Amino acid sequence: MIQVLTGNHSAAYAALLSNVEVVSAYPITPQTQIVEKIAEFVETGKLKARYVRVESEHSAMAVCIGASSAGARTFTATSSQGLLYMSEMVYWASAARLPIVMPVVCRTLAPPWNIWNEHTDMLLVRDYGWIQFFAESNQEVLDTIVQAYKIAEDERILLPVMVGLDAFTLSHTSEPVDVPEMDLVKKFLPPRANVPYVLDPSNPFTLGNLAYPSHHMKLKFMQHTAMENARKVVLEVDDEWYKIFGRCYSLLDNFMCDDAKVIILTIGSSAGDAKEAAKYLRKRGIAAGVLRVRLINPFPAKEVSDILSKVEAVAVVDRNLSPGNGGIILEKVKSSLYSLKNRPFIKGYLAGLGGKDITVEDYIKIFEKTLESYRKGDSDMEWFSINLEATSL
Amino acid sequence: MIYEIRFHGRGGQGTVTAAELLVKAAVAEGKWGQSFPFFGAERRGAPVVAFARISEEKHFLHSQITEPNIIVVLDKKIMEAVDVTDGLKEDGVLVINSSGLFSKESLRNFRICVVDATKIAVSLGLSVAGWVIVNTAMLGAIVKAVPLVKVESIMNAIRNNWPERVGEINAEAARRAYEEATVL
Numbered sequence: 001m002i003q004v005l006t007g008n009h010s011a012a013y014a015a016l017l018s019n020v021e022v023v024s025a026y027p028i029t030p031q032t033q034i035v036e037k038i039a040e041f042v043e044t045g046k047l048k049a050r051y052v053r054v055e056s057e058h059s060a061m062a063v064c065i066g067a068s069s070a071g072a073r074t075f076t077a078t079s080s081q082g083l084l085y086m087s088e089m090v091y092w093a094s095a096a097r098l099p100i101v102m103p104v105v106c107r108t109l110a111p112p113w114n115i116w117n118e119h120t121d122m123l124l125v126r127d128y129g130w131i132q133f134f135a136e137s138n139q140e141v142l143d144t145i146v147q148a149y150k151i152a153e154d155e156r157i158l159l160p161v162m163v164g165l166d167a168f169t170l171s172h173t174s175e176p177v178d179v180p181e182m183d184l185v186k187k188f189l190p191p192r193a194n195v196p197y198v199l200d201p202s203n204p205f206t207l208g209n210l211a212y213p214s215h216h217m218k219l220k221f222m223q224h225t226a227m228e229n230a231r232k233v234v235l236e237v238d239d240e241w242y243k244i245f246g247r248c249y250s251l252l253d254n255f256m257c258d259d260a261k262v263i264i265l266t267i268g269s270s271a272g273d274a275k276e277a278a279k280y281l282r283k284r285g286i287a288a289g290v291l292r293v294r295l296i297n298p299f300p301a302k303e304v305s306d307i308l309s310k311v312e313a314v315a316v317v318d319r320n321l322s323p324g325n326g327g328i329i330l331e332k333v334k335s336s337l338y339s340l341k342n343r344p345f346i347k348g349y350l351a352g353l354g355g356k357d358i359t360v361e362d363y364i365k366i367f368e369k370t371l372e373s374y375r376k377g378d379s380d381m382e383w384f385s386i387n388l389e390a391t392s393l
Numbered sequence: 394m395i396y397e398i399r400f401h402g403r404g405g406q407g408t409v410t411a412a413e414l415l416v417k418a419a420v421a422e423g424k425w426g427q428s429f430p431f432f433g434a435e436r437r438g439a440p441v442v443a444f445a446r447i448s449e450e451k452h453f454l455h456s457q458i459t460e461p462n463i464i465v466v467l468d469k470k471i472m473e474a475v476d477v478t479d480g481l482k483e484d485g486v487l488v489i490n491s492s493g494l495f496s497k498e499s500l501r502n503f504r505i506c507v508v509d510a511t512k513i514a515v516s517l518g519l520s521v522a523g524w525v526i527v528n529t530a531m532l533g534a535i536v537k538a539v540p541l542v543k544v545e546s547i548m549n550a551i552r553n554n555w556p557e558r559v560g561e562i563n564a565e566a567a568r569r570a571y572e573e574a575t576v577l
Contacts (some may be wrong), residue, residue: 004417004426030432056413115432136453169455174413176420272453357457 007170010138011077011163012037014145014175016047017185018101020075024052024063030116030171031079031105038075057082057378061089061100067325068098069207071198071380072138073149073191076100079167080121087125093160094129095223096208099192100160101145104133107167108354117167117353119268120158120320121285123296125329129223131157131230132297134164134267136253138177140294141165143247146180150189150237155230158195164296166269167355182190188244226297234295247317251300255291256282257307264372265308266317267293270358274317277363288367293329301336308337313345313374314365317384319352326350326381335336347376348381395448396541397458400531401477402467405437407528411465412443414532414554425451440471447541463539467491467510467527468526478503488538490527494577506538508574510566517562517569529563533570544571 005013010033015182016119023042025035041047050067054060059342064074080084083104091312093100104122108114119134126132127364131151135141141163148161180323197207234251242248255275264274271292278288291307293300318327325331330348337343346368352358362385373379398415402408409430416426428445444458460480466472466489478500487503490510519526519530532547538565548564555563 002420004413004420004428136455166455168429168432172432173427173455174416175427176425268457273456275453359456359459360454 002390003179004170004174005138005142006033007135007138007141007178007375008033008105008172009037010142010177011145011165012041013179014142015075017142017180017182018073018075018149018189019186019191020047020048020049020068021072022052022063024054024060024076026054026057026060026076026078026082027058028079028082030107030167031077031082031103033171033334034077034101034103034105043055044121048145056090056134057086057376061086061093061186063280064102064308065089065093065098065101068093069096069199074100075102077103077105080104080109081386083121083125084109084330087128090125090130092127095219097158097223098215099149099158099164101152102160103141103145103165105167105171106133106164106318114354115167116137117169117268118319118353118355119164122162122330123320125162126297126328129159129227130297131159131161131295132164133294134172134296135162135294136171136269136271136292138170138175139247140249141170142177142179143241143245144249146185146189147237147241150240151230151233153192153195154233154237155195155220157226157228158389159226164268169269172222175295178247180338184244188240210318219347230258230298249294251293251295251303251391252307253290253294254288254307255292256292257289257311259287261287262313262315262367262374263289263291263308263311264315264363264366265291265304265329266319267329268319268323270317270319270352273358273360274363276360280360280364281367286332286367286371299332299336301332304333305336305340308333308344309340310342311344313370315347315348315349315370316356317349317351317366319358321350321353330381345379347373347379349384350381369381395446395452395454395540396463397460397461398445398447398463398535399461400443400465400467400554401475402441402443402469402528403437403471404441405524406467407526408441408467409443410554411467411532412445413534414529414547414550415447415541417553418532418542418550419447421548421550422542423447424464424542427454434496461485463488463535465531465535467531476504487533488531488574490531492513493572498559505536505577506534506574507577508534508537508570510534510570513566513569513573517566519562519566530566530570533567534574537571537574538576544568
């Protein structure tokens with residue numbers, strides 16, 4: 001049934017449809033509406049879950065770790081400072097191989113205080129061993145969270161999954177969302193299987209004990225292998241979703257890239273505005289395309305490289321910053337292309353930090369600027385649309 | 394064509410809800426819609442804005458709205474503090490809650506639609522904690538000024554949003570405003 005939902009409520013509906021059994025909740029703008037809506041589902045009896053109010057994000061993830069170790073399907077959500085505060089437990093969840101799912105409403109990190117969208121928060125924990133998605137629309141938020149449980153709980157994976165949705169541009173924006181029928185979702189996502197290493201009082205064992213170096217390294221190899229499997233399992237699950245619900249997303253969102261000469265590669269909801277810019281330029285005879293990376297960890301390096309190897313110029317638009325290094329996605333893309341014989345021209349742009357709007361006109365400028373820089377051979381990374389000379393903002 | 398609408402109201406007046414209900418009405422007609430608030434340090438009584446996009450076809454936009462086609466003013470007093478016409482397209486329309494007619498010169502050459510939404514809301518007893526709630530009446534006036542959706546779709550979206558009597562009274566407010574709104 002088509003409903004008009006915010007990104008936050010789409011995430012809450014996804015938790016309901018996934019029949020999560022334990023929810024830990026700690027509020028933070030702009031995530032709070034997710035756990036508020038779930039509280040309503042639990043109070044009205046729509047969702048039979050244990051709802052645990054905790055005193056911090058660190059504890060929110062600790063509750064998920066405990067509940068997930070005992071075999072429960074668990075959920076929490078956070079944002080920005082909250083993600084960093086819980087980060088010790090975030091790493092633990094992955095190394096403990098727990099299939100926890102957590103939407104992260106991507107918000108700028110302070111100081112200065114800022115509640116608007118940026119992707120630095122989620123990208124800072126990209127090496128924590130979580131599978132990470134970034135969504136473009138509220139429909140994708142809902143679909144990806146339900147898919148995430150199926151991926152996380154697959155015996156070839158057993159890793160936690162983060163689903164990024166942009167602060168306000170998705171979290172608080174209402175748009176049409178096709179909410180799937182509960183019965184169909186139940187067929188797609190049966191209750192969590194009692195896979196190995198679920199705590200059971202009748203068969204007691206210990207988790208998280210001291211491991212000697214040789215054991216440790218083997219465990220890391222297994223974790224890494226599971227993460228590598230994710231590329232395949234994500235596609236399998238997406239295919240199954242498509243067969244039931246008629247929507248699919250793949251690892252990458254290839255928008256008119258196949259015959260493109262110039263491509264903008266980016267992530268998150270703003271990719272849509274880049275698509276509108278590409279449509280505009282196509283009408284004017286410029287073969288523009290947009291490559292939105294949906295699965296950011298493990299990074300689909302081969303798939304990205306296959307598409308970019310056929311184009312002349314690529315603009316990577318990063319809504320995040322590694323100070324002194326630049327855009328995080330730019331580095332990922334460049335290293336993905338290293339083994340190619342004929343690498344495309346790449347120019348990086350830092351744009352939209354702290355929620356600064358990136359308009360369709362901005363993306364048209366980025367396309368045009370990239371083609372011009374390609375002709376001149378100027379690949380220097382650029383801070384898009386800030387006036388360093390101006391005294392006012 | 395994508396219609397872009399900006400709502401000016403005060404925190405607690407239902408400005409964000411108005412934008413969302415307009416989208417719900419459009420989506421029920423098979424159109425595409427999107428609404429979003431501007432979030433800063435909002436509080437009850439302070440001027441707030443909310444936005445909506447309505448179109449026949451789906452689009453991919455998620456950027457802000459800076460050049461709207463339609464401006465909706467829930468509280469005329471806001472116009473003393475805020476330039477509500479900022480960015481309004483040349484052929485744009487202003488829908489204003491006002492008891493009197495406007496001198497058009499003061500708002501340059503924009504089309505103006507006036508409705509006494511406060512009077513309609515008061516006559517139907519639409520108030521919460523002393524605040525007159527005009528958002529649902531304004532929705533009726535918007536679709537009189539620009540036929541984005543049918544007034545019946547607005548009324549149904551309102552009925553679906555609030556149960557029974559509350560929904561009926563608010564739907565009636567939209568209907569009356571649709572009847573009474575005057576396009577200058």
